[in-house]
């Protein structure tokens with residue numbers, strides 16, 4: 257039935273589309289008048305065109321550099337929302353808690369989902385956007401190795417490094433911890449060092465998520481000077497420094513770090 261009332265029916269979809277266009281054009285004009293940075297305008301246009309845009313909530317000098325590297329390798333559209341550590345406590349600002357209850361970084365937002373934990377983010381991004389890139393063949397023995405190292409990076413490998421850091425920060429006399437930290441460091445990072453013997457990448461002959469996850473461990477060893485005790489890790493680190501996306505991630509990390517002059 258086609259009553260006369262239908263002719264005057266309000267088309268809300270059209271009004272919404274016109275309203276969105278008006279907002280986009282107003283923002284483009286603001287960009288043209290230098291009132292909005294190019295990056296912001298680029299993001300708005302992508303959103304307008306319905307192109308997926310991942311948001312990385314990035315804390316300065318953090319594990320989040322891994323995810324910048326990964327996003328650069330995958331060549332996907334993403335934006336960085338930067339947060340700065342407290343200059344006294346080194347903790348993240350409370351605003352990160354609005355993104356995820358832990359208030360830690362990295363965290364990504366993608367397709368209405370919030371994902372925390374750098375290992376989980378690495379696995380998710382490679383599975384979703386990798387198209388076979390930087391992944392071991394599905395169901396292969398190498399894929400199991402990849403999983404082992406991704407978990408190793410945030411569990412076994414982090415413990416001795418964190419213990420060393422806390423012992424140094426505490427600065428007081430301790431009974432058990434210093435010797436335990438040293439023996440765990442030698443055992444766990446000695447294992448990593450041995451597995452790198454004669455290798456450029458950790459699993460197989462090409463870059464995988466494991467190299468990206470282990471890069472934070474390598475950088476921590478380098479920053480503390482402890483890398484000298486592990487020649488294969490040192491050589492591996494030199495190789496990482498030749499990878500363009502790794503260097504781009506380092507540059508972007510510095511760009512978003514307010515403590516870098």
Ligand SMILES: N[C@@H](CCC(=O)N[C@@H](CS)C(=O)NCC(=O)O)C(=O)O
Nearest residue numbers: 318319347348360361362373374410
């Ligand atoms: N296991 C987590 C660790 C996350 C984490 O502790 N991130 C640190 C930066 S490297 C952080 O946000 N620290 C600030 C805080 O705890 O307030 C991961 O792999 O993402």
